[in-house]
Structure formats: structure tokens, C-alpha cells
Amino acid sequence: MSEATSAVPADRARTTAAGPVASFLKATELDTRMLGMIGALVLIWAGFHLLSGGLFLTPRNLWNLSVQSSSIAVMATGMVLVIVTRNIDLSVGSILGFVGMVMGVVQAELLPQSLDFGNPWIWVIALVVGIGVGAMIGGLQGYVIAYLGVPAFIVTLGGLLVWRGAAWWVTSGRTVAPMDATFRLMGGGPAGSIGATWSWIIGIVGCVAVMLVLVNGRIQRKRFAFPLRPVWAEIFLGVVASALILGAVWIVNSYPWPIGIVRRHFEGLGLPVPEDVFIAHGIAIPVLIALGAGLAMTFIATRTRFGRYVFAIGGNPEAAELAGINTRWVVMKIFILMGALAAVGSAISTARLNAATNAQGTLDELLVIAAAVIGGTSLAGGAGTVAGAMLGAVLMQSLQSGMVLLGVDTPLQNIVVGLVLVVAVWVDTIYRRRVQ
Structure with missing residues (x-):
């Protein structure tokens, strides 16, 4: 009797303690998995900052981390749709390498034969050709998967080998460099950033956009008689989102140009170098590309008929087909989109390296799949978010960085990344069991 009596207050205490948290989460409608991933990211950052002697959480390292994550984040937005439909794409790293080699040859060797080197159309043509090649590769693999019935795992595993070999075949193993000057802006660097003023402008525009989204969401909920979040919850979400945006802008604006680049900049202008001059990098162009891809893919996934079809197929392929959805064509379009996004990631990677190499994109497929899974995309299909995948890309790149x-050896880095992927799938399995 005494044991039973003593257990009652303990149960009540746990309920009381969990009450405010549960009420807060219900009011704000925050995704608990996303919160868990953010918590894991904070712990990783804090741990590396302590172990590195205060070098990790610096404007320089965080700016570099954002640039390094961009290529993986772009491809992860497409991988979400692939995995949601219960497929997989193991070839994205090889596609990145092959398309990078094609774009390098086009702008460094083919176009200069007819256009002057530095012609403003060179980078445009090279980028269009690269995205077109990536989309065609994705379409080819998607056709074999959707219409010929070959499992995606086998098709893309073959693609991993085929396109890696094709990248070597294009130039017989040569490294192609340098890239067009304008094309290189997509890789970041002092010239590939927008500076402090434009960064603050974009940050303010982002804050205004967050507020408009919250207001519009509330209006739409009232219109269709859906439950409304409390006003304090709306204000809380707006304030936190705006603080994160402006904080990120402040960090990237705290990273100055290296003194050598500053000196060359003023010498090129024919001006003396001022003392204690501070020129901020601002937001890097590849980060803007990744954010643009994330917003576009979020819109496609949540606001279009195609996006609804994707999640319907992932939830129940047989029911989706019986409902009249052309599941084969939808799956093929997903792989076309994945190929195009791999080409965009290739452009960022090639521009950042200022060269197309045969090792480019090696093991990127592991990082992309891990980013999507860690971000909450279920391998069982039917569930996933683009924002989660992009956050997962930052988490994976944070581990590597x-x-x-x-000074951890590369083999050990690969071991850690592999273990993280396994743990992420395990957590996803546990989460799905509890939800069911």
C-alpha cells in the first residue's frame, strides 16, 4: 500500500512537469523532431568549440561552414522527394562529378574557341548545359525505375559507377581549370558574397516575410475555421525566427576580408590602403542559392499538386494509383528534378574549387542521404520536410568541419558519418513505432 501511495505523487509530479512543455509545444505547433535535431546541432557545435579551443564558433568558421553546406543542402532538398516515394538515389555524387566535368570543359575549353574568354555568356551557357545534362541523367534513371520496373537502388547504384567513370572519360582524368570569373562567384569567397549592406537588407526582408507568412496563415485558418494558435505563440514564433535571421546576418557580417585581398582591392582601385579597414563578407552567394532552392522545393512539396502526389505515392502507392495518379510519370519527374539539383550542387562545388576534378562529389551521396534522413525524412516513405533536410545538411557538414x-583522420571521419546515418535510421524507426 505504501509503495502504491508513494508512486502517486511521483506520477503527478511527472505529469505536472510535462504539462507546461506539452502545452507550449501544442500552442506553437513546433515539430519535436526538428527541435531534437536543433538541440543535437547545438550540442555538436558546443562540443567542437570546447575541443578546438574556441575555434569552431567563430564568424570565419561558421561562414565557411555555411558555404561548405550549400552544395549538400541543395541536393538534399531533392533527396527528400526521392525518399518520400520510397526510392533512393545513390548516384548524386557521381552525377555531381560528371556534370562538373562537363561544365568545366564547356567553359574552359569549348566555348573559348568561338567566344572570347571572359565573355559574359560563357558562364550562362555552361550552367544551362550542366543543368540540362543533370536533368537528362535523372530522367534516364527515372524512366528505367518508373517504366521498366528496375529497383531504384540497383539503377542508381549502377549510375554511381557509370557517371563516375564517365567523368574520367570526358577528359581522360585531367583536371580542368580555371573556371570563368563570373561562374566562380557561385562558389563564395570575398567576391562571391554580397557584403554587409545587402546582407542586412535581405535579413530585414526575411523578417518581414516571416511576419507575412504568420499573418497570412492566421487569416487562412480563420477563413476555413481551422484551430488558431494563441496570439502569444504567433508573436513568439515571429520573434524567434527574426532573431535567428538577424543573428545569422550579424555573424556573416562579422567575418572580414583577409588583409591580402583588401590590399589588392585598394591597389586595383589605385587608392592607398586605409588603416584598420574592415570589409565584411556578408552572405555568400552559394548560401543564397541553397536558400532559394530550399524555398522553391518547399513550395513545390507543400503548395502544388505535384507535391501532394509525391506524398500520396509515398504513403500508399497502390491507393495513389487507384486514385488516378500517374505514379510512373510522377516518379520520373522526381528523378529529373533530382538530377537538375545535383547539377546546381555541382556548379557550386566546381565554382568553389575553381576546377573540375575526377574526385569531385566522392561520397556526397552518403552526406545527402544522411542529411535527408537526419532531417526527418522517413525511409518508409510518406514523411519528410525540405527544411529538416537542409538542417540535416548543416549538421552533417558540422561533423566533418x-x-x-x-585533425581527425579521413577514415575515422567516414566511420563517424556512417555511424550517424545508422543511428538516424534507428531513431526514425523508433519514432514511427511510437507514432503508430
Whole structure:
């Protein structure tokens, strides 16, 4: 009797303690999995910062981390749709390498034969050709998967080998460099950033956009008689989102140009170098490309008929087909989109390296799949978010960046990344069991 009596207050205490948290989460409608991933990211950053002697959480390292994550984040937005439909794409790293080699040859060797090197159309043509090649590769693989019935795992595993070999075949193993000057802006760097003023402008526009989204969401809920979030919850979400946006802008604006580049900049203008001059990098162009891809893919996934079809197929392929959805064509379009996004990621990677190499994109497929899964995309299909995948890309790149900062050997880095992927799938399995 005494044991039963003593257990009652303990149960009530747990309920009371969990009450405010549960009420807060219900009012704000925050995704608990997303919160868990943000918590894991904060712990990783804090751990690497302590182990590196205060080098990780610096404007320089965080700016570099954002640039390094961009290519993976762009491809992860497409991988979400692939995995949601219960497929997989193991070839994205090889497609990135092959398309990068094609774009490098086009702008460094083919076009200069007819156009002057530095012609403003060179980078445009190279980018269009690259995206077109990526989309065609994705379409070819998608056709074999959707219409010929070959499992995606086998098709893209074959693609991993085929396109890696094709990248070597294009130039017989040569490294192609340099890239067009304008094309290189997509890789970041002092010239590939927008500076402090434009960064603050974009940050303010982002804050205004957040407020408009919240207001419009509330109006639409009233219109269709859906439950409304409390006003304090709307204000809380707006304030936190705006603080994160402006905080990110402040960080990237705190990273100055290196003194050598500043000196060359003023010498090129024919001016003396001022003392204690501070020129901020601002937001890097590849980060803007990744954010643009994330917004576009979020819109496609949540606001279009195609997006609804994708999640319907992932939830129940047989029911989707019986409902009249052309599931084969939808799956093929997903792989076309994945190929195009791999080409965009290739452009960022090639521009950042200022060269097309045969090792480019090696093991990127692991990072992209891990980013999507860690971001909450279920391998069982039917569930996933683009924002979660992009956050997962930052988490994966944080692991690699931190280990490089600590001098961890590459083989051990791969071991850690592989273990993280396994743990992420395990957590996803547990989460689905509890939900069911």
C-alpha cells in the first residue's frame, strides 16, 4: 500500500512537469523532431568549440561552414522527394562529378574557341548545359525505375559507377581549370558574397516575410475555421525566427576580408590602403542559392499538386494509383528534378574549387542521404520536410568541419558519418513505432 501511495505523487509530479512543455509545444505547433535535431546541432557545435579551443564558433568558421553546406543542402532538398516515394538515389555524387566535368570543359575549353574568354555568356551557357545534362541523367534513371520496373537502388547504384567513370572519360582524368570569373562567384569567397549592406537588407526582408507568412496563415485558418494558435505563440514564433535571421546576418557580417585581398582591392582601385579597414563578407552567394532552392522545393512539396502526389505515392502507392495518379510519370519527374539539383550542387562545388576534378562529389551521396534522413525524412516513405533536410545538411557538414578542425583522420571521419546515418535510421524507426 505504501509503495502504491508513494508512486502517486511521483506520477503527478511527472505529469505536472510535462504539462507546461506539452502545452507550449501544442500552442506553437513546433515539430519535436526538428527541435531534437536543433538541440543535437547545438550540442555538436558546443562540443567542437570546447575541443578546438574556441575555434569552431567563430564568424570565419561558421561562414565557411555555411558555404561548405550549400552544395549538400541543395541536393538534399531533392533527396527528400526521392525518399518520400520510397526510392533512393545513390548516384548524386557521381552525377555531381560528371556534370562538373562537363561544365568545366564547356567553359574552359569549348566555348573559348568561338567566344572570347571572359565573355559574359560563357558562364550562362555552361550552367544551362550542366543543368540540362543533370536533368537528362535523372530522367534516364527515372524512366528505367518508373517504366521498366528496375529497383531504384540497383539503377542508381549502377549510375554511381557509370557517371563516375564517365567523368574520367570526358577528359581522360585531367583536371580542368580555371573556371570563368563570373561562374566562380557561385562558389563564395570575398567576391562571391554580397557584403554587409545587402546582407542586412535581405535579413530585414526575411523578417518581414516571416511576419507575412504568420499573418497570412492566421487569416487562412480563420477563413476555413481551422484551430488558431494563441496570439502569444504567433508573436513568439515571429520573434524567434527574426532573431535567428538577424543573428545569422550579424555573424556573416562579422567575418572580414583577409588583409591580402583588401590590399589588392585598394591597389586595383589605385587608392592607398586605409588603416584598420574592415570589409565584411556578408552572405555568400552559394548560401543564397541553397536558400532559394530550399524555398522553391518547399513550395513545390507543400503548395502544388505535384507535391501532394509525391506524398500520396509515398504513403500508399497502390491507393495513389487507384486514385488516378500517374505514379510512373510522377516518379520520373522526381528523378529529373533530382538530377537538375545535383547539377546546381555541382556548379557550386566546381565554382568553389575553381576546377573540375575526377574526385569531385566522392561520397556526397552518403552526406545527402544522411542529411535527408537526419532531417526527418522517413525511409518508409510518406514523411519528410525540405527544411529538416537542409538542417540535416548543416549538421552533417558540422561533423566533418569539426573533425577536420580537430585533425581527425579521413577514415575515422567516414566511420563517424556512417555511424550517424545508422543511428538516424534507428531513431526514425523508433519514432514511427511510437507514432503508430
